Amino acid sequence: MFLHLESSWPAACITVVYMRIAFNNTKKTEVFSTKAASARRGVMFSWLLLCLAALWPAIGSCQSAFPPPTTATAQRNALNTVHSQANWLQNNTRTASNLVGEQGYGSLRREFEVLRLAYVEFARTLTPQQLEYGGNRLVELNDGLDIIEGAFANYEDDLAAGKPPGPAFNHLCGVLRQGSALWLVEFDKTASRLRVGWE
Numbered sequence: 001m002f003l004h005l006e007s008s009w010p011a012a013c014i015t016v017v018y019m020r021i022a023f024n025n026t027k028k029t030e031v032f033s034t035k036a037a038s039a040r041r042g043v044m045f046s047w048l049l050l051c052l053a054a055l056w057p058a059i060g061s062c063q064s065a066f067p068p069p070t071t072a073t074a075q076r077n078a079l080n081t082v083h084s085q086a087n088w089l090q091n092n093t094r095t096a097s098n099l100v101g102e103q104g105y106g107s108l109r110r111e112f113e114v115l116r117l118a119y120v121e122f123a124r125t126l127t128p129q130q131l132e133y134g135g136n137r138l139v140e141l142n143d144g145l146d147i148i149e150g151a152f153a154n155y156e157d158d159l160a161a162g163k164p165p166g167p168a169f170n171h172l173c174g175v176l177r178q179g180s181a182l183w184l185v186e187f188d189k190t191a192s193r194l195r196v197g198w199e
Contacts (some may be wrong), residue, residue: 070127076197084137085115086184093173104169108176109152115180116145119187130194137190144186148179 002178089111123131123138131138151172158168191197 038186078125085118134194142155149176
């Protein structure tokens with residue numbers, strides 16, 4: 001960890017020194033007015049951003065140096081989360097028809113984004129061997145989510161073309177329901193082939 005910080009440490013020190021100088025200078029010339037206070041906050045905010053920019057490579061390398069621990073239990077939990085979220089999305093497509101419009105669309109969109117996030121978290125629990133062996137299948141699953149997500153753009157295009165909201169929304173629900181069901185079948189096949197959650 002310290003080796004990664006070493007390259008950015010001088011830049012960080014210089015940035016902190018400059019922040020202190022800037023703070024002292026603004027303090028000496030301080031005028032008790034709203035404009036002066038706003039300018040001082042702007043200077044401090046700019047220096048803070050520079051400091052973060054200087055440290056950002058070190059922060060990123062520290063995080064990648066310590067991947068999250070992978071256990072069979074973590075994999076099973078992540079697998080169950082993906083299942084639960086896919087089921088939530090499918091149930092939502094059945095009940096969201098009562099919420100035609102922005103509310104129904106927003107509800108479906110949120111459920112889909114949580115499914116995507118659950119899949120990303122699932123992939124993070126896989127071992128390097130599982131990632132290597134299932135590389136193509138995992139990419140195809142991610143591509144499948146991209147294809148399903150296209151239903152939202154199609155819905156917006158339908159509305160822009162003058163299609164009534166009710167039928168357009170029902171079509172969106174049907175595509176999401178069928179697409180997520182097929183995606184889940186492929187997900188289960190991949191998880192089984194990769195022996196996800198096995199001791």
